[in-house]
Amino acid sequence: MDLxxxxxxxxxRSGTPILYATLGEIITEKSGVMNLGIEGVxxxxxxxxxxxxxxxxxxxxxxxxAFGVGAALCAIHAFLCVTLGVNQVVCGLALTMFGTGASSLxxxxxVGETIEGMRAFPLPxxxxxxxxxxxxxNQDAMVYLSFGLVFLLWFFLLHTRPGLKLRAVGxxxxxxxxxxxxxxxxxxxxxxxxxxxxALGGAYLSVVNSHMWVEQMTSGRGWIAVALVIxxxxxxxxxxxxxxxxxxxxxxxxxxxxxxxxxxxxxxxxLPYVLTVVxxxxxxxxxxxxxxxxxxxxxxxxxHREDRD
Amino acid sequence: xxxxxxxxxxRGITKxxxxxxxxxxxxxxxxxxxxxxxLGENGAGKSTLMNVLCGLYRPDEGRIFLSxxxxxxxxxxxxxxxxxxxxxQHFMLIPVQTVWENMILGQEDFGFILSKSAICxxxxxxxxxxxxxxxxxxxxxxxxxxxxxxxAILRMLFREARVLVLDEPTAVLTPQEARQLxxxxxxxxxEGHGVIFISHKLDEVAEISDRVTILRKGRKxxxxxxxxxxxxxxxxxxxGSRVVPAVNKRAGGAGEAVFQARNISVLNDKDLxxxxxxxxxxxxxEILGLAGVDGNGQTELCEALVGLRPLVExxxxxxxxxxxxxxxxxxxxxxxxxxPADRRGTGLVPTMNLRExxxxxxxxxxxxxxGPFMNWEAIAGQTGRIVERFDVVTPSLGVPVRMLSGGNLxxxxxxxxxxxxxxxxxxxxxxxxxxxxxTAFVRERLLDVREKGAAILLVSEDLEELLALSDRxxxxxxxxxxxxxxxxxxxxxxxxxxxxxGKPLASFGEGA
Numbered sequence: 148m149d150l151x152x153x154x155x156x157x158x159x160r161s162g163t164p165i166l167y168a169t170l171g172e173i174i175t176e177k178s179g180v181m182n183l184g185i186e187g188v189x190x191x192x193x194x195x196x197x198x199x200x201x202x203x204x205x206x207x208x209x210x211x212x213a214f215g216v217g218a219a220l221c222a223i224h225a226f227l228c229v230t231l232g233v234n235q236v237v238c239g240l241a242l243t244m245f246g247t248g249a250s251s252l253x254x255x256x257x258v259g260e261t262i263e264g265m266r267a268f269p270l271p272x273x274x275x276x277x278x279x280x281x282x283x284x285n286q287d288a289m290v291y292l293s294f295g296l297v298f299l300l301w302f303f304l305l306h307t308r309p310g311l312k313l314r315a316v317g318x319x320x321x322x323x324x325x326x327x328x329x330x331x332x333x334x335x336x337x338x339x340x341x342x343x344x345x346a347l348g349g350a351y352l353s354v355v356n357s358h359m360w361v362e363q364m365t366s367g368r369g370w371i372a373v374a375l376v377i378x379x380x381x382x383x384x385x386x387x388x389x390x391x392x393x394x395x396x397x398x399x400x401x402x403x404x405x406x407x408x409x410x411x412x413x414x415x416x417x418l419p420y421v422l423t424v425v426x427x428x429x430x431x432x433x434x435x436x437x438x439x440x441x442x443x444x445x446x447x448x449x450x451h452r453e454d455r456d
Numbered sequence: 457x458x459x460x461x462x463x464x465x466x467r468g469i470t471k472x473x474x475x476x477x478x479x480x481x482x483x484x485x486x487x488x489x490x491x492x493x494x495l496g497e498n499g500a501g502k503s504t505l506m507n508v509l510c511g512l513y514r515p516d517e518g519r520i521f522l523s524x525x526x527x528x529x530x531x532x533x534x535x536x537x538x539x540x541x542x543x544x545q546h547f548m549l550i551p552v553q554t555v556w557e558n559m560i561l562g563q564e565d566f567g568f569i570l571s572k573s574a575i576c577x578x579x580x581x582x583x584x585x586x587x588x589x590x591x592x593x594x595x596x597x598x599x600x601x602x603x604x605x606x607x608a609i610l611r612m613l614f615r616e617a618r619v620l621v622l623d624e625p626t627a628v629l630t631p632q633e634a635r636q637l638x639x640x641x642x643x644x645x646x647e648g649h650g651v652i653f654i655s656h657k658l659d660e661v662a663e664i665s666d667r668v669t670i671l672r673k674g675r676k677x678x679x680x681x682x683x684x685x686x687x688x689x690x691x692x693x694x695x696g697s698r699v700v701p702a703v704n705k706r707a708g709g710a711g712e713a714v715f716q717a718r719n720i721s722v723l724n725d726k727d728l729x730x731x732x733x734x735x736x737x738x739x740x741x742e743i744l745g746l747a748g749v750d751g752n753g754q755t756e757l758c759e760a761l762v763g764l765r766p767l768v769e770x771x772x773x774x775x776x777x778x779x780x781x782x783x784x785x786x787x788x789x790x791x792x793x794x795x796p797a798d799r800r801g802t803g804l805v806p807t808m809n810l811r812e813x814x815x816x817x818x819x820x821x822x823x824x825x826x827g828p829f830m831n832w833e834a835i836a837g838q839t840g841r842i843v844e845r846f847d848v849v850t851p852s853l854g855v856p857v858r859m860l861s862g863g864n865l866x867x868x869x870x871x872x873x874x875x876x877x878x879x880x881x882x883x884x885x886x887x888x889x890x891x892x893x894x895t896a897f898v899r900e901r902l903l904d905v906r907e908k909g910a911a912i913l914l915v916s917e918d919l920e921e922l923l924a925l926s927d928r929x930x931x932x933x934x935x936x937x938x939x940x941x942x943x944x945x946x947x948x949x950x951x952x953x954x955x956x957x958g959k960p961l962a963s964f965g966e967g968a
Contacts, residue, residue, distance in 0.1 A: 307568055308560070315550050315561050322548035325512060326562030327533030444552070 154398055155282040160356065162394025163290050164189070164348040164365075168372035169379070169386045170293075170300055171344025175221075176376055177304065178337035179317035179445040182224055183239025185345045186369025187246020192217045192346025194250040197353035197360040198257055206265040206354045210289070210347060213354075217346020218339040220246065225338040229331050232449030247363060257360045264358040265289065287355050301383040313337060317443030320450040330450050345369065367420065374423045377430055380441035389426075393419050461524035462487045463650040464509065464540065464619050469518035471504055478504040480674045481518065486619060486650040491641060493665035493682070494654045495694055498889045499862065501674040502654045503545070506621050509652075510542045511535035533562065541617035543608040545624050551597035555579070555590055555607050559614050582613055586643055601751060602633045609640065620644060621652040626660055627917070630749055631953035638664050656694070658687045670694055695892050711740030714911045715761075715792075715880045720770030722760045730756035731935040733769065738880060738911035743902065745926030745944065746915045749956055753935035754915045755797065758884050761913065762794040763787040774880070788817070791879040795869060795886050797915075799862075803869045806858035810850060813857055814839040814872055846871035846901070863894035870898060874905050881905060884915040899925060919952060931955040 168185050175182045182188075192213040200209030224242055228235045265287050273284040283294075304310040315323040316333045324330050348368070353360050371393055379386030400415040462485040471479045478501045486492045496502050507513040509520070511529035520527050522538055529535045549558050556575045560566050566575065576592040583589050588606045596604060605625060612620050622641075626634040641664055644651055655661050661668055662682060670677040670693040677693045715738040724730035730753045738744055748754060759765035761772070763784045772779040774790060796802035804813050815835045818824055824831050824838075839853050848867045850860055857865060866886070874881065883902060887895040902925065906912055916922050922929055922944070929944035930937050931952060939961020941947050955961060 306570055308564075308566055308570055309568070311553075311557055311561065311570065314553065318550045318552055319548070322550050323561065325510070325532050325542070325544060325548040327531060327536045328562045329531065329533075 150402075152278065152281050154395065154402060155278075156285065157398035157401070158391050158395030159282060159286060159290060160394070161397045162391040163293050164351040164356070165368050165372050165375065165393055166293050166297070166387055166390035167348030167351060168345040168369055169375040169390055170296060170383060171341035171348070172372055172376045173341075173379070173381055173383060173386060174300065174313070174344070175337050175341030176446055177317045177381060177443055178313050178334045179320060179443050179448065179450070180225070180228055180334050180338050181235045181239065181447045182221065182242070182338060182341060182345075183236060183373060184221070184224055184242025184246065184342075185239075185372050186365060186367065187243035187250075188217050188220050188342050188345040189246075189349030189352075189365045189369045189372075190250040190363065191220055191246045192349030193353040193364055194254045194257070194349075194360055195346065196350025197262065198254070200262045200264065200354050201257060201260060204263065206263075209354050210350050213346045213350035214343040217349075218343035220346070221338050221342025222335075224342070225335045228449065229334040229338065232451060235447050235449075243369070251362045254360050254362065258362065259359075261359050262354070265355045289351055289355055297383050297387045304383070314443070317445055320445050320448075324450075334450075345372070348372070371419065371423055374427055377442075378426050380430075381443065382441055393422065396422055461521070463523060465521040465524075466505070466509060467519050467521065469505060469508055469515045469520075471501075471508055471513055471515050477674045479508070479515075482671065482674070482676045484509075484669055484676070484679075486652055488618070488650055489645055489648050490666040491645055491651040491653055491664055493661040493668040494652060494671065495656065495658070495661050495668050495690065496671035497656055497694060497891050499673075499891070500656075500671040500694075502656075502671055503623055504674075505671070506542060506623060506652065506654060509535065509619075510540060510621065536562070536615055536617070539616065539618040540621070541612040541615055541619070542621035543605065543612065543623065543625060545627065547604050547608045549596045549604055549608060552595060554593055554595050555599075556592040558596055558607060559592075559611050563615065579610065579614065582610060586610070586613060586640060588640060601628045601749065602630075605629070605637070613644075617649075619650045619652065621654070623654045624656070625653070626655065626657065628750060630957045631949060632957055634660070658690050658694075661690065662687060672696060711742070711909070713737040713739050714775055716773045717761060718771050718773070720757075720760055720772070721768045722756050722765050723768060724753075724756050729768075729935065731760065734932075734935065734937055735770075736913075736930060736937065736940075738913055740911055741906055741909045742927045743906055743912045743914050743925050745922035745929040746913060746932055747919060747922050747929060747952055747956060748915075748917075748932035750917055752932050754884065754932060756935075757932070758794065758796065758882050758913070758915060761882050762792055764794075785820075791877060793873040793878045793881045795873050795881065795883040797885040797888065799865050799869055800858070804857050804865065807856050809856055810843065810848075810853045810868065811836050811839045813868070814842070817872055842871040842875050843868070845875075847897070863890050866890055866894065866898065870901055874901055877908070878905055878910045881910050881912045882915075883912060885917065886914070887916070887918070887921060919949060923947070931961070933958045 168189055172182060172185055195216045196209040196213035199212045200206045203209070220242070224238055227233045227238045267285060267287050270284040274280040276284070304314065312323070312328050313333055316328060316330050320330045349365055352364055357364070375386050375389045375393065378389040396419045400418050403410065404412055404415055465485040467483050468481040469479050470477065470481050482501070482505055484505060494502050494505070504513065508515045511532040511534050514530070520529065527538060550561070556572060556579060559579055560575055579592045588610050590603060590607055590610065596607065599607065605628065625637060629637060641651055641653065653665055665682045667679060668682050668690065669679040670690065672694060718735050719733040720731055721729060721733055722731045734757065736744065746754065756765055760767060763782055763786070767780060774792065779786065800806045805816065811832065815824065815830065819830065824835050836853055843850065843853065846867045848864050848871060850864065857868060860868065870886070886902065887898050890898065902912060902914065914922065914925060926944045928940060928942055929947060930940045932938065933956060938955040938959065951964065
């Protein structure tokens with residue numbers, strides 16, 4: 148118990164940035180747009196959140212601006228992929244490279260600085276519940292927000308009219324267009340929203356978790372988010388479980404290292420990525436069996452209403 | 457009929473794609489309480505005109521009037537709001553979503569949070585009124601094609617459309633299902649809707665429509681009262697004064713069985729079973745026709761027969777030699793040829809040129825290489841020869857084949873597959889989408905190779921074609937053979953229709 152609670156609590160904390168990015172990518176992909184720029188957008192978000200908080204001393208302002216900048220960055224992706232119909236994979240990779248480089252360049256002067264950031268905020272009453280209390284409700288406000296977001300997006304996708312529209316566009320854009328839905332508008336909005344959430348995930352790392360800016364501090368979490376979308380079969384609840392599982396592996400790895408084991412550190416650092424490979428392999432085997440129903444059928448395909456085939 | 461303005465009046469619609477006019481100043485109107493047929497061959501511009509009416513395409517020129525007032529549809533939403541709706545050939549339904557979700561797609565008046573029970577109740581009401589029964593909570597992909605069409609039709613009524621467009625609605629139905637559809641259409645006419653019925657089948661147009669407008673090569677030929685014209689007249693308006701060559705079927709001595717499939721079962725792309733222990737044999741110098749509604753396992757069968765799709769059960773034999781599980785190249789090298797239905801996918805590579813497309817089937821042969829390199833001169837020589845022999849119209853051998861028209865594309869594929877000495881030909885929908893001239897050409901070539909002793913499997917949705925060409929005729933339904941007729945001339949359309957709907961041939965004897 149003494150060991151379990153801190154590990155689980157850490158799992159939730161380190162899973163949260165991945166969760167934000169994953170939820171954003173689910174919404175984007177459900178509209179049929181694949182955004183592989185998540186990693187770069189997270190980095191830009193981390194830098195923006197840190198920089199704004201550093202200058203304004205307001206972590207909330209930092210997070211909010213990060214969301215906006217993330218959405219603005221993904222407007223490039225939306226313009227190129229939705230409006231012009233370029234290859235989404237190439238564009239996403241370019242966005243990641245751009246975000247990595249730009250954040251390193253702009254963030255030079257902030258390296259080594261620290262901020263007050265955001266602190267844990269135990270929810271009165273709920274945090275007293277044994278086991279669940281300290282794990283789930285002795286966290287910071289952004290973690291609570293992410294809980295709400297998971298359920299909100301799940302409800303949005305399955306039970307609301309705009310959610311139905313979003314899914315229709317990702318499944319069959321031509322059918323959606325014939326039903327009077329503006330495919331480009333839906334895809335633009337989904338891409339911007341997804342980019343905002345990814346940047347928020349990045350900002351969580353710098354503003355809430357570490358209180359500092361380090362070059363390339365996301366270290367692949369954006370890619371894990373992309374993998375988690377598939378892991379959760381495009382479902383917010385399943386993806387949340389995945390995010391915490393990956394967070395847990397990361398947290399466990401830190402503890403094992405701290406406990407002074409003879410296992411070499413790089414091997415432990417590999418754990419989350421090895422898990423990614425294992426999970427993706429498992430999923431593609433299942434895909435071969437035809438069970439993968441959550442994947443949007445038109446994912447990655449550009450759409451022009453007047454194309455003839 | 458009223459003297460008031462028509463419900464919809466299209467005037468001078470012109471729409472071009474890449475400089476080719478799909479519609480050239482076409483006029484068209486529909487009145488309340490009539491079925492107006494739009495008749496024309498494939499590629500005559502029927503669907504394009506209707507896509508303009510429904511706001512999916514924007515016309516280059518022309519005006520649209522609704523009950524006498526000019527309107528501009530910028531998107532399908534505008535058209536739907538104005539009461540114009542369409543059932544497209546491919547229905548435009550979203551397979552993974554349920555019937556009720558598909559119904560309200562794009563509809564704005566259902567609030568932010570969806571109330572399933574209220575929506576389902578309305579669907580049931582409407583379904584009862586028009587006799588179009590569907591389960592609102594079933595996911596669309598689980599429905600049969602006929603049921604999906606019912607959903608698409610119901611959706612138009614659900615959206616309170618006044619002008620209903622149906623694009624080739626009978627193409628996917630059995631004759632019995634088509635009759636049911638026609639009674640629904642008559643019901644709509646009685647309710648005062650304007651129905652536009654798109655078709656290239658003369659008998660259907662004659663049966664259901666009040667007026668008919670004929671399109672040919674993007675131009676309007678005329679609008680006539682259906683009761684005032686005969687089928688010959690309509691046919692001539694549709695295809696022009698060209699003479700339709702009759703199929704000249706020569707006697708062929710059916711020979712020994714060369715290709716056998718025994719109890720084969722295969723899976724489709726969704727890993728569901730597509731064929732259930734199906735057996736058939738192809739004989740030398742004979743065409744075996746295979747009738748059936750599209751999507752009953754025909755594609756999977758063809759792919760299995762040429763080694764493209766693995767067998768779950770059963771075996772294939774060619775010339776008494778076991779071919780089960782053999783690589784595709786073994787089938788090719790024994791002159792088993794395949795003419796797939798999707799010419800631009802499985803058949804040819806659209807962005808590659810004629811030479812390259814020819815080489816794709818032959819590149820490994822010694823005649824076409826110079827050491828490790830391709831011998832493009834030899835390939836060009838052969839390509840030129842078959843292009844000439846099959847009369848493929850192309851600017852040169854170096855243009856990407858996507859630049860060719862549908863008919864020339866099909867001729868090119870036929871030229872490649874029927875060249876030399878084919879032993880077995882698996883032909884799927886070889887005349888689909890072709891004009892009358894190209895259709896006759898393709899049929900003649902198939903008869904040529906039959907005469908030379910090839911064993912042919914002809915899969916088609918066109919019963920007339922099957923009856924004209926086949927020596928024997930089988931009917932497929934849900935991956936099983938419903939019956940095999942040794943003399944197709946004895947089959948009635950009624951009987952074939954019932955077999956296509958799943959009634960085995962064996963059950964007829966007792967009943968009749």
